[in-house]
Amino acid sequence: MCRRRWGAFGRCRPAPHGTPRYRLMTRHPRLPFSERPRLPDVASGFEAIEWAAPPRPALAAVLDDAATTVYGVIPAKALFAVLGGLASLALLPWTFCLAWIGGCLGLEAWGWIATRPPARGSAPGWGRRASFIGAYLAINGWWLLLGVLLWRTGGPIGQSVAAVVFTVVVALVFLLFHNTPMTFLMAGAGPAFGVIAVFAFEEAWDWRRMAIVWVVLGLGLLFCLGRAIETPSAQDGQRRLNHALKNYAILADNITDVIARSDLTGAYEYLSPACLPILGYRPEELIGVSRMDLVDPDCADIGLGAFGRMLADVSRTEVITVRLRHKAGHWLWVQSSVKLVSEDGRPVGLIDVSRDVTAQVETNAALERARLEAEAATRAKDEFLANISHEIRTPMNGILGALHLLKVEPISPQGRELMRLAEDSGRMLSQLLNDILDLSRIDSGQFDLIPEPVQVGEILNGVAGLLDEEARAKGLDLHWTAKGGETWIAADPVRLRQAMFNLIGNAVKFTPVGHIAVRLEVGPVEGGALRVTIEVEDTGVGIAAEAQDGLFERFRQARGDMARDFGGAGLGLSITRSLVRLMGGDVTFSSVEGKGSVFRLVFDAQPAVAPVAADAVEPGLLSGLNILLVEDNPTNRVVAHTLLTSLGADVVEAEDGHEGLAAARDGAFDLVLMDIQMPRMDGMACARAIRALDGPVRQVPILALTANVMAHQLDAYRAAGMDGVVAKPISPGLLIAEIGRLVEDTETFEPAATGETGALA
Known part of the structure; x- marks a missing residue:
């Protein structure tokens, strides 16, 4: 089945094959079809409408195509002028004249029926169509009747003059001036009064003939007057159409976005001029080209997915960003707002508005790279801080621990003052390190308060x-x-x-x-x-x-x-x-x-309840506790061992995770003090291994002794099965308090609660 383009009451021409649709088009020869707008409610003959053609039987299709071809190829108005002239010269019998009038009516009616869409309200109404046909027949009929009367009543000269005048007038009316009100009045009223004049000067009056003449004259004048009144509306519609076309042309020519329409296969039917600066193609170069031919294959699924979602919901508008190939060969990013065009609830094509967003995509990509680099730098900073914290806190723990133990030794007053200065300097250095770690925690959102x-x-x-x-x-x-x-x-x-x-x-x-x-x-x-x-x-x-x-x-x-x-x-x-x-x-x-x-x-x-006061730390406070100390640094082992034994605890030492695991498997301990960073097996691996053992040992409390106390590291210790942490450099009071919490001697020990020491809850 082929597609036809119909001019309302005028000439039509066959359209290219391959698209199973009909289009009733506005009469505007200067614009291609795809650029002609649709304006509803304008005068007859100027509506631009589209519809899907209903299925037709094969025979009906052949007859329809034949009639359409004849109606489109033969210039209708020229044919009417020639036939009218021949009839006025009385070269043809009355039966032919009647057949001619009937043929005009039938041809016009067939053209209306053949192009009438199935949806009511899309084509000119019955009233407008009847008005046009009535005026058309009145004009032709009156001129034909006047020509016949002049031929029969006049001599050779009168006959020749009548024929020439009639032929010229009919030609002018139907070929040039058929859309002016005055032409319809002259064309309808002029020959009617001519007929009356012929009858008035005729000697043999017949009132019955005159009655018929007056009835026909009245109907003809009514049709012609209606058409004359309607013609300005048609002209106004044409003016509005031209104004709309001008506005659309201005928008299409000046908008920086590409406006495009395509069929359901993706083949372009129209593109605005903006495609030249964006894609490098002139609009006519892409007509009939599938949009998928320009899309990067890696982005094809994006477009197909959007198309599927729009088919599921025809009212949906999809905004997608894909890569298109420029005519010069390079790729550019284009963002398109795509929507289905539907008729009678059935999708018939796509319309989209696209813009070049290459710069925006590249900017976003640069920002994303910068974000990833910043995150990597932050992770590297955190790792550096964790490492430097460990490297500084470990020897600092030994220094401060040794200075703490020296307080009970006999030292001269001058030596005790030097010891105090050394301890103060060490604590100042520890405070500076804490400040730096606090900044890192605050920046990463991992800083927690423990009220x-x-x-x-x-x-x-x-x-x-x-x-x-x-x-x-x-x-x-x-x-x-x-x-x-x-x-x-x-x-x-x-x-x-x-x-x-x-x-x-x-x-x-x-x-x-x-x-x-x-x-x-x-x-x-x-x-x-x-x-x-x-x-x-x-x-x-x-x-x-x-x-x-x-x-x-x-x-x-x-x-x-x-x-x-x-x-x-x-x-x-x-x-x-x-x-x-x-x-x-x-x-x-x-x-x-x-x-x-x-x-x-x-x-x-918030107000709080006063806690139970803690007892003072006394010698023998840890008597009866068996403690496993897993620490690779000899200095720290000595300091911790001396402190714990001075309080009455029994301490077994292990130099790394392997020795600690073996000691935990073979002995019975009330508590494990575990360093984190150790050779061969670190503290977290050792803790996980202890938790995997059979028997009561898997329930022994494990307290981490580490310089790495950032929030994400505390989460890792908890996941490894540890129960608490004491930050290095170790404060003896905080260590004792945390030991008391873990061995559940709440009458003797008060739970420690600092940002760097406490339960891993």
């Missing part, structure tokens, strides 16, 4: 008491007050102590002369919470106005020479604000250069 019942006043007394000696050495007056400080709240004591130490320590560091006042206040707020406010006021160097905005930035100090004059890495305030914000509060300040500063720490906490 427990605390008295903020007690923490302040401890911090201020430690710093008071340094302040007195500089000639400063450090005094503090604690209003409500005896109240118990739920907070992380280690982090709270760290924040206080940073604020008060900075005040002591940056105050050459004068005083430092610390005010603590704990009071109730709405909701039953308690608000903790700590103010640290000093008479120090102050902070310049231009440096205040960046005061809490990392590795930054108010002046470049402060690191030389006062020391420090510029991390304390940044870490302090981060810690307090994790508590739900904030740190603010006010400062005047040369006069001093006031720092204000505020956060809310």
